[in-house]
Amino acid sequence: xxxxxxxxxxxxxxxxxxxxxxxxxxxxxxxxxxxxxxxxxxxxxxxxxxxxxxxxxxxxxxxxxxxxxxxxxxxxxxxxxxxxxxxxxxxxxxxxxxxxxxxxxxxxxxxxxxxxxxxxxxxxxxxxxxxxxxxxxxxxxxxxxxxxxxxxxxxxxxxxxxxxxxxxxxxxxxxxxxxxxxxxxxxxxxxxxxxxxxxxxxxxxxxxxxxxxxxxxxxxxxxxxxxxxxxxxxxxxxxxxxxxxxxxxxxxxxxxxxxxxxxxxxxxxxxxxxxxxxxxxxxx
Amino acid sequence: xxxxxxxxxxxxxxxxxxxxxxxxxxxxxxxxxxxxxxxxxxxxxxxxxxxxxxxxxxxxxxxxxxxxxxxxxxxxxxxxxxxxxxxxxxxxxxxxxxxxxxxxxxxxxxxxxxxxxxxxxxxxxxxxxxxxxxxxxxxxxxxxxxxxxxxxxxxxxxxxxxxxxxxxxxxxxxxxxxxxxxxxxxxxxxxxxxxxxxxxxxxxxxxxxxxxxxxxxxxxxxxxxxxxxxxxxxxxxxxxxxxxxxxxxxxxxxxxxxxxxxxxxxxxxxxxxxxxxxxxxxxxxxxxxxxxxxxxxxxxxxxxxxxxxx
Numbered sequence: 001x002x003x004x005x006x007x008x009x010x011x012x013x014x015x016x017x018x019x020x021x022x023x024x025x026x027x028x029x030x031x032x033x034x035x036x037x038x039x040x041x042x043x044x045x046x047x048x049x050x051x052x053x054x055x056x057x058x059x060x061x062x063x064x065x066x067x068x069x070x071x072x073x074x075x076x077x078x079x080x081x082x083x084x085x086x087x088x089x090x091x092x093x094x095x096x097x098x099x100x101x102x103x104x105x106x107x108x109x110x111x112x113x114x115x116x117x118x119x120x121x122x123x124x125x126x127x128x129x130x131x132x133x134x135x136x137x138x139x140x141x142x143x144x145x146x147x148x149x150x151x152x153x154x155x156x157x158x159x160x161x162x163x164x165x166x167x168x169x170x171x172x173x174x175x176x177x178x179x180x181x182x183x184x185x186x187x188x189x190x191x192x193x194x195x196x197x198x199x200x201x202x203x204x205x206x207x208x209x210x211x212x213x214x215x216x217x218x219x220x221x222x223x224x225x226x227x228x229x230x231x232x233x234x235x236x237x238x239x240x241x242x243x244x245x246x247x248x249x250x251x252x253x254x255x256x257x258x259x260x261x262x263x264x265x266x267x268x269x270x271x272x273x274x275x276x277x278x279x280x281x282x283x284x
Numbered sequence: 285x286x287x288x289x290x291x292x293x294x295x296x297x298x299x300x301x302x303x304x305x306x307x308x309x310x311x312x313x314x315x316x317x318x319x320x321x322x323x324x325x326x327x328x329x330x331x332x333x334x335x336x337x338x339x340x341x342x343x344x345x346x347x348x349x350x351x352x353x354x355x356x357x358x359x360x361x362x363x364x365x366x367x368x369x370x371x372x373x374x375x376x377x378x379x380x381x382x383x384x385x386x387x388x389x390x391x392x393x394x395x396x397x398x399x400x401x402x403x404x405x406x407x408x409x410x411x412x413x414x415x416x417x418x419x420x421x422x423x424x425x426x427x428x429x430x431x432x433x434x435x436x437x438x439x440x441x442x443x444x445x446x447x448x449x450x451x452x453x454x455x456x457x458x459x460x461x462x463x464x465x466x467x468x469x470x471x472x473x474x475x476x477x478x479x480x481x482x483x484x485x486x487x488x489x490x491x492x493x494x495x496x497x498x499x500x501x502x503x504x505x506x507x508x509x510x511x512x513x514x515x516x517x518x519x520x521x522x523x524x525x526x527x528x529x530x531x532x533x534x535x536x537x538x539x540x541x542x543x544x545x546x547x548x549x550x551x552x553x554x555x556x557x558x559x560x561x562x563x564x565x566x567x568x569x570x571x572x573x574x575x576x577x578x579x580x581x582x583x584x585x586x587x588x589x590x591x592x593x594x
Contacts, residue, residue: 016401020413024416027416033434037434051442097318098317106314122577122578124550124574126550128329130563131331131332133557134563135331154321154328156329220554221558232424232425233426239538240537256427256431260422260427264419264422
């Protein structure tokens, strides 16, 4: 490749890299700002440059953050981990089972289920929020963990992905061999097919984790008790007060940093997994 | 989401039809595996959608002197009529249309250019660049919105001084919101396009090179046409996402008065349902929004199949 390319470079190498540097700065500078700003006291914002460190108030900010409203920020972090972590693991497993069933078994109604699933991908959350709220009030589960957790398990796109992965990575011969060995369908799925689909299932899991961690509309609608908030809803609520009460600004900024940090780290660590999964679905 | 690989689907269909014959006796085991998702789909998508349709046909009215509480009245398409006639709903649709007009081309063209650059052989440290641009996707939308809201804020952020205009002013707030969304999604779509580009057969690219096509020509006439299905899918998802715009303007509302409570159709639905308490109007507006999404994605997909079968 490189021999061919070096003969026909179409843009100069420096120009290409300038574009990439600009793109990288655009993507990273807001996060750099978040890091520098979380070291500042409220007063430092007017006396220091946006990307300069303040008088190193980070620990004071973190302490204030965890002291606010009796340490509710811990609760928010924990809630987010439970909603997104629990939801992603359980949701990915449900998607894998259904995707596998659609791809590799022939239960009645499987075509209809797949068509419904594809339609489900396109239904906007906006349509679901109000009826979901009213149904939850009927069932008296508004303002409970489950009211948010259960709807976010539903991931039609994950089922679509899992179907693609099952098709691509589970050969029929292997299933046939398992059948001949006397393994039932369910056992075959858990012991034979699921391990083969693992890279794809992990991708579904990561997508769903990000999706749940990102979801804002449903928790906003279904929760009023701050003790049940995921971290983004909690920070949003604090941010609506910063106009009147500027002391919320360092709390929101430091809180945002602490909420983003684990995600970015997990993201960098799992980077290879992301690529492998995306590639398994689209390229192979 | 390039995982849609339309050209291979027929092959897979044929293959998966085969075990169907062999395992017919155990049909219901498949159903058992599918049931958890089926229950979720029915309970959290199908039933709510039908309920929304039902709600959209009714309104609450105070009867007589209002002593007996509100009454549930069937109004046919009355709620739809009042939503369609509502200036606030028009303004919301106008805002998301403008937003889409700014966001979709800038984000997708940016993502495509970056993906093509990464795919060209001249780039060093490919992984580092793609990671850097991909990172904002890991930032929750609310928090991305908050970071940018502070960056835009005239008292705290540097942007007003840098650009000399107030990014939260009446005229600038729409591109400012589009910028938040572009920042968040450009890396994701770049990865999707880059992954699709990896699948472009090397022989075709090399043949084009041998025929004297430069890199730009190869990108335009070979690589982009090959990944066109992926691009159209990305367009559909971005169109739907743009129409549902909610989180970013909601976050900015805490920082500026220029974003009204019904600034987008989704905010209109939220306002009607949870502030005004008018469930019928909220449901009608949400159904209209879903219909617009469906029609637009159908149009884009139609356009895509026509283009590729040409």
